[in-house]
Amino acid sequence: MKLRGHITNFAVNLYMxxxxxxxxxxxxxxxxxxxxxxxxxxxxxLMALKALRIAYxxxxxxQTFNNPTGR
Numbered sequence: 001m002k003l004r005g006h007i008t009n010f011a012v013n014l015y016m017x018x019x020x021x022x023x024x025x026x027x028x029x030x031x032x033x034x035x036x037x038x039x040x041x042x043x044x045x046l047m048a049l050k051a052l053r054i055a056y057x058x059x060x061x062x063q064t065f066n067n068p069t070g071r
Contacts, residue, residue, distance in 0.1 A: 011044035 018024050018032040031043050 007045050007048050008041070010048055011041045014044050014048075015041050 014024065014028060015032055015037065018028055028044065028047075031047075032040050034040075035043060
């Protein structure tokens with residue numbers, strides 16, 4: 001549950017910075033402008049989790065690739 005709290009805080013921060021017109025990705029701006037606040041924050045949480053999942057998969061597959069014996 002600690003991770004979920006951090007992800008939520010990150011999503012809220014991203015939402016607020018987007019509203020303040022800080023330079024962010026276009027798809028983040030689109031989500032923030034088109035959805036109500038609660039739905040936008042939830043969608044941003046999902047985007048963050050997906051990015052973390054992809055990063056985790058890439059790091060674990062890279063470790064296996066760099067060390068073919070699996071050690």
